[in-house]
Amino acid sequence: xxxxxxxxxxxxxxTGEQCSSDSDAVALAIMEALHPLSIDVTAEFIHFGLxxxxxxxxxxxxxxxxxxxxxxxxxxxQPFTFTLEVPDEVTAA
Numbered sequence: 001x002x003x004x005x006x007x008x009x010x011x012x013x014x015t016g017e018q019c020s021s022d023s024d025a026v027a028l029a030i031m032e033a034l035h036p037l038s039i040d041v042t043a044e045f046i047h048f049g050l051x052x053x054x055x056x057x058x059x060x061x062x063x064x065x066x067x068x069x070x071x072x073x074x075x076x077x078q079p080f081t082f083t084l085e086v087p088d089e090v091t092a093a
Contacts, residue, residue: 002091006033007081008067019072026068036090043068048090056087 008029016025027041038049043065048056060068064082071077 001085001087003083004033004086004091005081006030006084007079009079013071013077013079016071018074024068025071025077026064030084034086034090041068046084048086050089056090058084058086 006026006029008025012025012028012032016028017023021027021040021042022038024041027039030036030039030041030046034048036048037051040047040049040055041064042060044060046058046060048058050056061082061084063080064084067077067080
């Protein structure tokens with residue numbers, strides 16, 4: 001596992017889509033930082049797409065889960081930074 005710092009910026013918030021697990025603000029920030037083949041972010045899990053159609057799930061950190069719920073509900077949210085423990089196979093993909 002590798003700890004990666006992810007920054008969700010105002011731009012991610014402005015361009016992210018509510019209730020869209022592959023293009024919400026957190027997904028856009030992760031895509032920018034790690035460049036996975038695909039991403040699916042929910043309040044429970046973050047699934048990283050890997051070669052060969054495989055996926056690597058990671059439990060969504062509690063602070064991110066709360067933020068995603070607020071974003072999806074249309075409540076005001078602020079940019080933030082969080083640390084995500086990412087499997088080595090994700091950073092090598």
